[in-house]
Amino acid sequence: MTQQHDLLRWYEANLPPHERKMRGHFSTPPRLVEQILDACGYTPDRDLSQIRVLDPACGSGNFLTGATQRLLTWGQHNNLSATRQARNLERNLWGFDPDPIACTLAELQMRTAFTERYPKSKALQRLHIHQADGLAFRWENHANVDLFLANPPYLAAKNNDLSGYRTTHQRGQLDSYLLFLSLGLQIVRPHGWIGLVLPDPVLARANAMRERQRLLEETTIHHIWHLADVFAAYVGAVVIVAQKTPPHQQHHIFWERARWSERQTIQAEVAKNMPAMVSRTVSQHLLRNQPGTELRYLLSTIEGTLLERLHRQYCSHISGKLVYLGECVFIRRGEELGKDSSFLRTQPPESTEQTWYPLLRGGIDIRPYGIPVAKYWIERQHIIKPLERYLTPKLLLVKSAGQLKATLDLQGYVVLQTLYVLHLNQSNLNQQQTEKHKFSLEDELYFLLALLNSRLLQEYIYVLYTAYKWVQPQIEQHVLAQLPIPIHAPTIEKRQIIQRARQMMQACSPSTAVVELDVQRYELYEEQERAISSLYEGALQERPGMHGAYPDIDEGVSLYG
Structure with missing residues (x-):
């Protein structure tokens, strides 16, 4: 032949x-x-x-x-x-x-x-x-x-x-x-x-x-x-x-x-x-019972774990101490431009009457806890979405990734559509908090930052969603909105998680020595992981469950109420 x-x-x-x-x-x-x-x-x-x-x-x-x-x-x-x-x-x-x-x-x-x-x-x-x-x-x-x-x-x-x-x-x-x-x-x-x-x-x-x-x-x-x-x-x-x-x-x-x-x-x-x-196997009955009959074969690898319990509560739609991330934040995309757009410049012109803003791209400029540094600029007239969306404190999360990668932007960067922009839904948070146990806007952002970068939620996203696309996996907006969040976390534990998140931002700063960074980051991260797992365990034990079926969402639409 x-x-x-x-x-x-x-x-x-x-x-x-x-x-x-x-x-x-x-x-x-x-x-x-x-x-x-x-x-x-x-x-x-x-x-x-x-x-x-x-x-x-x-x-x-x-x-x-x-x-x-x-x-x-x-x-x-x-x-x-x-x-x-x-x-x-x-x-x-x-x-x-x-x-x-x-x-x-x-x-x-x-x-x-x-x-x-x-x-x-x-x-x-x-x-x-x-x-x-x-x-x-x-x-x-x-x-x-x-x-x-x-x-x-x-x-x-x-x-x-x-x-x-x-x-x-x-x-x-x-x-x-x-x-x-x-x-x-x-x-x-x-x-x-x-x-x-x-x-x-x-x-x-x-x-x-x-x-x-x-x-x-x-x-x-x-x-x-x-x-x-x-x-x-x-x-x-x-x-x-x-x-x-x-x-x-x-x-x-x-x-x-x-x-x-x-x-x-x-x-x-x-x-x-x-x-x-x-040989690895998964029950066909288990797959038939998935919300969209997804062929989530990796579910067989998490039997008996906290991850499996979180997923089971997600499927049961019972109210409890866990809420969806979309009830805590507004989730939007950045500018609908590609990273090779002609509107982007590596530096603004020396003399111009126009205002230029620093800009962040997707996974190129964002890493977990890393303080973002912009390498590109965009002219004001080319920014289509409301400018105040970018200038206020916000969480940034990479869209095209197999796992969660989040950081906190307090400097007011403009971002491309390859990043999700998360702003707190303050009216909802105010309803959830008591006067005695209120946290500042910045504290709440650090708390969510810690959860989004946690090993638990990273595995949750991977096992349930991103593992099923080998090439260019993406975290869909509705998937991000449905992440379980322990909104009623005990005050002391929550403050400790927030403090460690702040320390992690410092540990990931480029100015930190490499050896010091690795040791400090590892110790902080492991301590943070134990605390976050304990938080979810407590939320499930007190009253397992989550809110009801979640609607499809569009760009820029409130995810609460």
Whole structure:
């Protein structure tokens, strides 16, 4: 198959990056194909003669070629003639793709696999590789697929016109891969199998909720593999292997989280009889009970912890000593400009009649507890949002990050939209406090700063939200607004947390010696962690729970009342 492989590699290598992205063309690595076929039970030790396989977005045919090899191996083990083998291929393996070159390569791969085993046979006639859009076919009377395999194109409705599909739904952003997932659930017969390679936003993004719900209710999911670096794309990959049968109440899903290259190394070591990784599982029933049926596989790692109890109270919607962060602060974004905007300057002109303001960018200029220092400036006329929003004391939190990174700005910096700006909702705080135990505005900011930079809330965000997107994870505004906050903290403990937060700001000052900084910061941080954990424990023990369901929020809208 050397010549055929060379042609395939040439096609893949010479497809321009913009064309690849526009068409969502990223071929499934052959080794991953083999692993998915194994997980779906499509192996040569079984009778494969009656198993109908469909890839509705077959591309250059890696899934179908893997299935071809296995179907031929089964036939040889059972002494089938070349004619019988050809009939099985023609009857059982089906592929669709709108790209004529991809279809040609898919058929070439399958024919080559056949002729290598039967070089003199002319029995193989017409393979079912069709140049067509697999989503546009009328599948209503074809719910008889035994094995549905697909690595569908990753196309979003915001960049592509998907309105022509009859299954288009009106909720959030529509992504083409959701249509393929829905198709698999529609046409796979009872007890048939689904093996999908999808972009990892499917794990938790709100627009995939309905498909996740159907998947969790209608199928028994056997595997979830969350992989990075499988494709040269700005997205992680999720492999979902499921059988079309309702799950048992106690069913557990095997899950893995790894980089593709590391996973291959581990499996190679296992093949050499070296110690294998401990298998990790998560209850499918637990996933079904998530508020948006998110596939939060990491929930299995926090059983019995304070983190699990916080999440359980979040799901229960019972009033108590914990409130949402959005009830304490207004959450807004900064200026809707990119870091490369022509409006930004590294320094203001020496002589100008215009007023210039120092400006902070996202994760570039912000680190936990670090006193921010601006390296850019912006002219007053280019500041669109109310200036007083920036000039008053505020918390700043990085939006595009896998964990919480917050600092306090008392100097009045303007910020870009890659940062969230948090201002205290003073009317709400005044209601929560008594005259005897009031704290200053600055103290309240330091208290929230300590919570946002705590290991507890960082893990809370990671386990529940940001871990499910390998590439460019983001903390959504509604997620930030729903962080649990112990608003009725005991006065003494709260004052101590505030004092340590102030000390942490000093410890993270650039003027502090490195050794001193490391020692002081470590000791303060660990002491702070113990105090914050104790605070949450107390809030849960006194009366576990939180306020009711939280509304969606828009930029600049009050999150209280």
